[in-house]
Amino acid sequence: xxxxxxxxxxxxxxxxxxxxxxxxxxxxxxxxxxxxxxxxxxxxxxxxxxxxxxxxxxxxxxxxxxxxxxxxxxxxxxxxxxxxxxxxxxxxxxxxxxxxxxxxxxxxxxxxxxxxxxxxxxxxxxxxxxxxxxxxxxxxxxxxxxxxxxxxxxxxxxxxxxxxxxxxxxxxxxxxxxxxxxxxxxxxxxxxxxxxxxxxxxxxxxxxxxxxxxxxxxxxxxxxxxxxxxxxxxxxxxxxxxxxxxxxxxxxxxxxxxxxxxxxxxxxxxxxxxxxxxxxxxxxxxxxxxxxxxxxxxxxxxxxxxxxxxxxxxxxxxxxxxxxxxxxx
Amino acid sequence: xxxxxxxxxxxxxxxxxxxxxxxxxxxxxxxxxxxxxxxxxxxxxxxxxxxxxxxxxxxxxxxxxxxxxxxxxxxxxxxxxxxxxxxxxxxxxxxxxxxxxxxxxxxxxxxxxxxxxxxxxxxxxxxxxxxxxxxxxxxxxxxxxxxxxxxxxxxxxxxxxxxxxxxxxxxxxxxxxxxxxxxxxxxxxxxxxxxxxxxxxxxxxxxxxxxxxxxxxxxxxxxxxxxxxxxxxxxxxxxxxxxxxxxxxxxxxxxxxxxxxxxxxxxxxxxxxxxxxxxxxxxxxxxxxxxxxxxxxxxxxxxxxxxxxxxxxxxxxxxxxxxxxxxxx
DNA sequence: GTGGCATTTGTTTACGTAAACATGCTAGCG
DNA sequence: CGCTAGCATGTTTACGTAAACAAATGCCAC
Numbered sequence: 001x002x003x004x005x006x007x008x009x010x011x012x013x014x015x016x017x018x019x020x021x022x023x024x025x026x027x028x029x030x031x032x033x034x035x036x037x038x039x040x041x042x043x044x045x046x047x048x049x050x051x052x053x054x055x056x057x058x059x060x061x062x063x064x065x066x067x068x069x070x071x072x073x074x075x076x077x078x079x080x081x082x083x084x085x086x087x088x089x090x091x092x093x094x095x096x097x098x099x100x101x102x103x104x105x106x107x108x109x110x111x112x113x114x115x116x117x118x119x120x121x122x123x124x125x126x127x128x129x130x131x132x133x134x135x136x137x138x139x140x141x142x143x144x145x146x147x148x149x150x151x152x153x154x155x156x157x158x159x160x161x162x163x164x165x166x167x168x169x170x171x172x173x174x175x176x177x178x179x180x181x182x183x184x185x186x187x188x189x190x191x192x193x194x195x196x197x198x199x200x201x202x203x204x205x206x207x208x209x210x211x212x213x214x215x216x217x218x219x220x221x222x223x224x225x226x227x228x229x230x231x232x233x234x235x236x237x238x239x240x241x242x243x244x245x246x247x248x249x250x251x252x253x254x255x256x257x258x259x260x261x262x263x264x265x266x267x268x269x270x271x272x273x274x275x276x277x278x279x280x281x282x283x284x285x286x287x288x289x290x291x292x293x294x295x296x297x298x299x300x301x302x303x304x305x306x307x308x309x310x311x312x313x314x315x316x317x318x319x320x321x322x323x324x325x326x327x328x329x
Numbered sequence: 330x331x332x333x334x335x336x337x338x339x340x341x342x343x344x345x346x347x348x349x350x351x352x353x354x355x356x357x358x359x360x361x362x363x364x365x366x367x368x369x370x371x372x373x374x375x376x377x378x379x380x381x382x383x384x385x386x387x388x389x390x391x392x393x394x395x396x397x398x399x400x401x402x403x404x405x406x407x408x409x410x411x412x413x414x415x416x417x418x419x420x421x422x423x424x425x426x427x428x429x430x431x432x433x434x435x436x437x438x439x440x441x442x443x444x445x446x447x448x449x450x451x452x453x454x455x456x457x458x459x460x461x462x463x464x465x466x467x468x469x470x471x472x473x474x475x476x477x478x479x480x481x482x483x484x485x486x487x488x489x490x491x492x493x494x495x496x497x498x499x500x501x502x503x504x505x506x507x508x509x510x511x512x513x514x515x516x517x518x519x520x521x522x523x524x525x526x527x528x529x530x531x532x533x534x535x536x537x538x539x540x541x542x543x544x545x546x547x548x549x550x551x552x553x554x555x556x557x558x559x560x561x562x563x564x565x566x567x568x569x570x571x572x573x574x575x576x577x578x579x580x581x582x583x584x585x586x587x588x589x590x591x592x593x594x595x596x597x598x599x600x601x602x603x604x605x606x607x608x609x610x611x612x613x614x615x616x617x618x619x620x621x622x623x624x625x626x627x628x629x630x631x632x633x634x635x636x637x638x639x640x641x642x643x644x645x646x647x648x649x650x651x652x653x654x655x656x657x658x
Numbered sequence: 659g660t661g662g663c664a665t666t667t668g669t670t671t672a673c674g675t676a677a678a679c680a681t682g683c684t685a686g687c688g
Numbered sequence: 689c690g691c692t693a694g695c696a697t698g699t700t701t702a703c704g705t706a707a708a709c710a711a712a713t714g715c716c717a718c
Contacts, residue, residue, distance in 0.1 A: 001704060001705070002704085010667075011667065011668045011669075012668095012705085012706095013667075013668065013669080013705095013706075013707095014666090014667060014668080015634070016704095016705065016706055017666095017667090017706090019705090020706080024665065024666065024667090025666075025667085026665090026666065026667085029666080029667085044555065044704085044705080045380070045703085045704050045705070046442045047376050047377075047379035047380040047704080047705095048376075048380050048673090048703070048704035048705045048706090049671095049704080049705055049706080050376035050379075050442075050672050050673095050705095051374070051376040051377050051380050051674065051675090051703090051704080051705075052650075052704080052705045052706050052707080053673090053705085053706070053707095054673080056376065058419070065403035065405075066401060066402075066404060066408065066601075067401075067402070067405055072395060072396075072401045073396070075392075075395060076395035076396055076422070079395065079420050079422040080422055083421065083422055084417040088419050088420065088421055089419065089420040089421075089422075090387070090417050090418065090419050090420075091408050091417065091419075091420055092412065092417055092418075093405070093408040093409055093412055093418075113375045113376055113379070120470055130683055204668085215599065216599055216600050216603040217602075217603070220603055221601075229411060241599070241600060241603075244600055244603045244604075247602050248603040248604075248605060248607070251605050259410070264703090270396075270544070270545055270570070271545050271570060271573055271600065273545070273546075274545040274546075274549055274570075274573045274574050274576075274577040274603075275573075275577075275604075276576065276577060276580050276604075277604045278577070279376075288681085324712085330674060330675070331674085339697075339698085340697065340698045340699075340700090341674090341675085341676095341699095342675095342676075342677095342698065343696085343697060343698080345675065345676055346676090346696095346697090348675090349676080353696065353697090354696070354697085355695095355696060355697085358684090358696080358697085373674085373675085374673085374674050374675070376673085376674080376675095377673070377674035377675040377703090378674080378675055378676080379675095379703095380673090380674080380675075380703050380704065380705090381674080381675045381676050381677080381702085381703055382675085382676070382677095382700095382703090383703085448682095505689080634715075645693070
């Protein structure tokens with residue numbers, strides 16, 4: 001900066017003003033400074049700027065895995081919204097959600113240059129008392145328990161699972177089986193609870209929960225088991241990938257979907273409409289989740305909003321061709 | 330830091346030494362400093378540290394979209410590898426790969442606190458003379474043209490597409506149709522060229538290229554058109570999603586896969602083994618690509634390696650149930 | 659014509675840290 | 689016993705920037 005100032009024949013402060021686009025600079029001076037900048041190849045030093053202003057213009061995102069569809073889409077939306085607001089994204093992935101890993105990530109993050117944090121946790125781990133973010137750091141949590149201290153943004157898992165279950169009941173199925181996500185996942189738990197509640201409310205005793213791990217293969221394995229039970233006419237899978245695995249198992253055993261068995265998923269991946277048959281599923285608006293995360297976080301950062309409270313994004317049930325009334329009707 | 334020093338009764342420099350884990354500190358002193366740190370809740374200021382050391386311990390990633398399978402997997406691998414090496418990831422997404430957007434991203438990045446950049450470009454845009462990274466910034470490019478100036482890491486698109494095409498020819502198909510990725514994509518171009526070359530080499534005149542956009546739906550649309558041409562017995566799609574769309578169109582029109590038509594994809598998504606039928610495809614090792622990116626970038630950062638040169642990651646053809654000899658055989 | 663105000667530019671300072679250098683102390687050796 | 693080497697610790701300084709304050713100029717109203 002000093003070099004630029006020397007070339008342009010002005011003070012460093014004036015260079016700073018030009019760099020920051022302040023308007024109280026004579027146009028001719030500004031031009032001279034800009035010329036000097038490009039001549040020298042001046043690049044502002046963000047470290048120094050951050051040191052001075054206390055702002056980093058960056059948002060940290062802690063995730064357990066990028067490799068699930070929902071997390072990826074959420075990250076995409078967060079990144080897009082953050083970029084539009086002039087923030088960049090600092091990504092801190094955690095391979096295994098062990099406590100040590102998480103603690104490490106938070107420590108790292110506290111040393112990182114971020115103005116706020118989005119945690120895409122998918123588990124109960126945040127409840128642990130021994131884990132804490134640096135005091136005063138704005139936080140928004142996605143897809144996890146809501147401690148009142150933190151702001152939470154999430155899809156309406158409950159309504160989505162209820163709609164999926166009801167659809168199958170309304171079609172005339174006597175009961176609905178459920179392939180859930182893993183035990184540790186909070187959204188899996190909520191989908192399962194809502195499914196259970198919907199059945200109970202209808203006076204139906206629920207069949208045992210089939211616990212999967214979100215993967216296509218776990219759906220396939222449960223599908224192979226279900227094939228042996230000819231009473232099964234309707235299955236609600238907690239995500240589209242497991243629904244796909246189920247359908248593969250059914251196909252391989254000559255059980256037609258939806259003629260013999262109806263299948264409903266959750267997520268509405270881009271591919272789901274091209275599965276065979278096209279999958280009836282619960283659409284999640286990941287873009288809205290990401291957008292709201294940034295919105296809330298920025299509000300916390302500029303101090304215009306307290307940290308607590310939950311924001312729920314509605315779901316939409318998309319009926320395609322994997323659901324039909326049971327054959328006996 | 331000054332507060333910590335005061336509480337511990339030492340100088341700020343000693344606090345700094347403790348914070349950086351230097352060993353030339355008396356154990357008792359160290360203990361006192363650590364106690365003072367946790368009492369005060371001291372967090373090192375990364376901006377000041379970066380300002381002083383010139384190192385940010387962060388790697389920038391410029392991407393056009395997170396929403397393709399390959400980009401997401403690559404990012405995941407990059408993030409994992411970077412984290413293990415003690416670096417965090419700064420993400421800069423670009424919604425539309427227009428020149429202005431890209432320029433803006435590079436400008437932003439040059440102001441960001443990064444020690445190096447990975448560009449996941451998927452297009453020719455980098456060739457533009459008017460776009461340049463800050464001089465001296467280490468760069469690795471994935472999935473794009475190789476200007477000799479930059480290091481490039483990429484999947485062996487050519488071998489993958491050749492293997493896919495050859496498989497179909499070896500099964501006895503008289504020709505192989507191709508649904509390509511979008512014009513602007515470099516990897517799409519290479520897969521198409523390799524398909525074309527393989528056919529030509531076998532003395533077969535290639536059918537017209539069907540240009541898709543990676544999406545399931547574009548595969549579906551081309552599939553609907555292909556159905557009308559009963560001569561088509563084999564299709565190679567440039568990614569798994571388009572292959573899925575193709576199969577949907579074939580199913581809807583009672584063309585059995587692979588009995589009537591064989592389909593091969595590219596990518597080997599997790600879901601592909603559960604498509605109906607399970608998809609024969611070309612497996613890409615995205616983890617290796619990500620790992621190599623970071624490896625090369627870190628080597629550039631510590632100065633142990635010049636910037637040029639390409640690294641190619643091999644592919645593996647995975648035969649599943651979407652391919653078979655043509656019916657006439 | 660003079661006082662006051664707005665506008666542009668310059669000067670000083672501090673952000674939190676780590677490198678470079680300086681100091682003081684202890685131990686080991688002849 | 690005195691000298692030096694080595695180690696723990698302290699002091700000074702600079703990284704690049706922007707806020708706060710100061711100064712210089714020009715303009716307007718009375």
